Amino acid sequence: MSTVAMQEPFEDSRRLTGANLYFDGSGAALETAHGLTFDAGTPQRWRANIHKALALLGWPLGAVVVREHASGASLAFEAPFDQLYVATEVNEWALYSAMGLRAGDTPVDDEAELPRPHVAHHDDDEALRQLQALAAAEAKPALRALVEDAHARGVPAHADDDALSLGEGATSQRWPLALLPATDDVPWARLHAVPKAVVTGSNGKTTTVRLLAAMLRAHGLHAGYSSTDGLFIDGERVEAGDYSGPVGARTVLRDARVDAAVLETARGGLLRRGLVARDARVAVVTNIAADHFGEYGIHTLDHIAAVKLVVAKSLAADGLLVLNADDPMLVAHAPASRRIGWFALALADAMARGTPACGVRDGRLVLSHDGIEHDLGEVAAMPLSVGGAARYNIANIAAASLAAHALGIAASTIAGVLARFGARNADNPGRLQRWTLGDVDVLLDYAHNPDGLRGLLDVAAGLRRGGRLGLLLGHAGNRLESDFHALAAVAADAKPERVWLKDIGGDYLRGRASGDVAMILRDALLASGMAETDLPVCLDEAQASREALAWARAGDLLVLPVHELARRDEVVALLDHLQAEGWRAGEVLPVA
Numbered sequence: 001m002s003t004v005a006m007q008e009p010f011e012d013s014r015r016l017t018g019a020n021l022y023f024d025g026s027g028a029a030l031e032t033a034h035g036l037t038f039d040a041g042t043p044q045r046w047r048a049n050i051h052k053a054l055a056l057l058g059w060p061l062g063a064v065v066v067r068e069h070a071s072g073a074s075l076a077f078e079a080p081f082d083q084l085y086v087a088t089e090v091n092e093w094a095l096y097s098a099m100g101l102r103a104g105d106t107p108v109d110d111e112a113e114l115p116r117p118h119v120a121h122h123d124d125d126e127a128l129r130q131l132q133a134l135a136a137a138e139a140k141p142a143l144r145a146l147v148e149d150a151h152a153r154g155v156p157a158h159a160d161d162d163a164l165s166l167g168e169g170a171t172s173q174r175w176p177l178a179l180l181p182a183t184d185d186v187p188w189a190r191l192h193a194v195p196k197a198v199v200t201g202s203n204g205k206t207t208t209v210r211l212l213a214a215m216l217r218a219h220g221l222h223a224g225y226s227s228t229d230g231l232f233i234d235g236e237r238v239e240a241g242d243y244s245g246p247v248g249a250r251t252v253l254r255d256a257r258v259d260a261a262v263l264e265t266a267r268g269g270l271l272r273r274g275l276v277a278r279d280a281r282v283a284v285v286t287n288i289a290a291d292h293f294g295e296y297g298i299h300t301l302d303h304i305a306a307v308k309l310v311v312a313k314s315l316a317a318d319g320l321l322v323l324n325a326d327d328p329m330l331v332a333h334a335p336a337s338r339r340i341g342w343f344a345l346a347l348a349d350a351m352a353r354g355t356p357a358c359g360v361r362d363g364r365l366v367l368s369h370d371g372i373e374h375d376l377g378e379v380a381a382m383p384l385s386v387g388g389a390a391r392y393n394i395a396n397i398a399a400a401s402l403a404a405h406a407l408g409i410a411a412s413t414i415a416g417v418l419a420r421f422g423a424r425n426a427d428n429p430g431r432l433q434r435w436t437l438g439d440v441d442v443l444l445d446y447a448h449n450p451d452g453l454r455g456l457l458d459v460a461a462g463l464r465r466g467g468r469l470g471l472l473l474g475h476a477g478n479r480l481e482s483d484f485h486a487l488a489a490v491a492a493d494a495k496p497e498r499v500w501l502k503d504i505g506g507d508y509l510r511g512r513a514s515g516d517v518a519m520i521l522r523d524a525l526l527a528s529g530m531a532e533t534d535l536p537v538c539l540d541e542a543q544a545s546r547e548a549l550a551w552a553r554a555g556d557l558l559v560l561p562v563h564e565l566a567r568r569d570e571v572v573a574l575l576d577h578l579q580a581e582g583w584r585a586g587e588v589l590p591v592a
Contacts, residue, residue, distance in 0.1 A: 009036055009099055012296070013092055015084035017246060019313035020274035021306060022076040023063035028087035030095065031296060032072035042098045043073065049094035050077050056128055057090075057135045059083075069297040081147070081159065082140040089134060093127050142180045149183050155191045158250045158276060165250070167191030169258040194253065195221075196261040197403050198277055198314045200270070201286025201324075202304065203452045204396040205244070207431045208286055209264045211384070211400040214427070215417045216260045219409045224258035226251065228266065228446075229430065229565060233257050240565055245269030249276035260407070265314075270307055271296040275314045282406040283311040284322040284399050288329040289451035294480050305329040312338050320406040322399055325350045325357075341406065343398035345391060350398075356405065358398040363388075365418070367401055367411060374411035376401055376418055383422030389462040390432060392455040425576075430568050432459065435575045438584030439554035441465070442575060444568070447561045448476065450486040457494040460559050467555025468497040470548045472541065472562065474504045475517050484517060488524035496559075499525060500548060503539040504563045515539055541567040546574070546589055553585045
């Protein structure tokens with residue numbers, strides 16, 4: 001019989017370069033393979049192996065974490081930041097040894113053989129000798145000394161595989177790791193931090209980041225921000241792509257043009273690598289929603305809340321954590337050790353949790369702090385609120401206002417930005433953008449999970465003129481089957497006359513074949529009672545948008561969640577052109 005390789009006992013082994021879900025420093029983590037069975041003693045043996053390795057390598061004994069969950073276990077331990085590649089090898093060896101696996105073992109049967117670990121070993125003593133040699137080769141004592149000195153002086157230090165930077169913004173200086181200066185040669189007195197905010201949440205991150213960056217610019221600062229849409233300096237995109245992780249944060253903080261920074265921090269970056277900032281003035285969590293279940297051992301809303309609240313570890317000692325008082329998960333998990341500002345749709349609900357607080361009272365947005373109230377304006381007149389209909393954007397507005405106040409921005413400046421931001425589609429690309437094409441209304445948004453789509457469709461319901469509703473629908477591939485069905489149920493509740501099923505191309509397929517997600521969504525919508533003829537499949541997002549425009553007639557509303565950046569730019573350019581040319585339903589569309 002042919003030999004088939006047995007599944008590895010882990011499915012993800014990674015470096016944690018900053019504060020993370022498990023502890024406040026750097027280290028390594030792995031996820032046991034889904035469905036892997038191990039006896040009750042395996043975690044204890046793994047822990048003992050980690051302790052043995054730490055003692056042999058001379059590493060400090062920090063946190064050693066076993067986090068068991070529905071699909072297995074996350075195994076993580078703290079390790080020196082300059083030896084994290086070896087730390088992943090240590091973690092893998094510790095699990096192999098705890099399970100009694102050896103690289104030279106005989107296969108269990110003639111159909112399977114045991115997996116080969118990265119550190120080849122026939123016994124633990126040999127494995128530990130190899131790990132000791134690898135650790136000595138990877139260690140960078142000069143780097144560690146510089147970073148420790150920087151922290152002692154209150155100077156930000158950001159290291160990656162290639163370089164170390166000290167200071168931020170205009171004061172940032174950068175050296176290749178092979179050419180590090182002596183500590184005495186660093187101009188410490190000239191190196192400083194820039195004021196910074198960290199923003200996360202299931203929905204509304206990018207809008208909150210952009211709004212806060214606009215407030216910083218109105219305050220007279222050159223603001224840089226990292227986001228799922230790219231890197232931006234003073235409102236101009238300098239790099240396209242998803243930069244909501246550590247690479248984006250470091251890049252913005254190292255940019256000499258930046259006086260202040262807003263760092264969008266997504267779930268994936270928090271779980272895969274951890275945080276970059278450790279002295280933020282403010283950190284925001286917009287909300288908690290069901291999304292990405294099943295990845296990295298995250299299976300419940302409580303788990304998601306714990307991940308999002310990792311951003312509290314990015315704060316300076318006196319920094320402000322801004323939380324949503326309308327979100328029961330955030331209320332339940334709010335850390336007692338942090339200074340918290342609360343926002344809510346109703347000011348009274350926010351103030352019931354404490355101050356500073358921000359919310360709506362009598363149709364006006366009010367920020368309350370130290371017994372002083374600041375009237376930030378009529379909510380319905382704020383463009384982002386769409387006349388008060390976009391409730392989720394009202395929450396984003398309140399969150400950004402609290403964060404701006406924590407950064408020292410005057411209430412009058414905040415109010416001025418709220419009065420105009422969102423009036424132009426260019427203010428918030430891909431987020432609740434609106435066009436009127438003759439008698440056809442078009443909404444384009446990033447809605448990427450059931451809660452986000454529900455909020456978008458609620459806004460759409462208030463804009464309908466009595467015509468038909470057309471909708472694009474797709475989802476990233478790395479979701480559970482139940483997530484696809486939940487998204488389809490939200491779409492069906494809106495009673496659209498037609499739904500185009502699409503892919504989210506590029507990296508968003510995430511392990512699924514093109515068309516797989518579209519067919520799952522289509523089957524769910526068929527089961528909800530929609531007719532097959534009203535469920536065309538058009539996998540390309542830009543082409544699906546063109547088909548929707550060709551279908552539209554006077555009075556119709558098109559809702560276009562377009563996710564892939566290049567396709568979105570294409571659709572936005574088309575819609576801008578049609579609006580400028582006075583296009584009306586039924587007219588020929590320009591050739592793509």
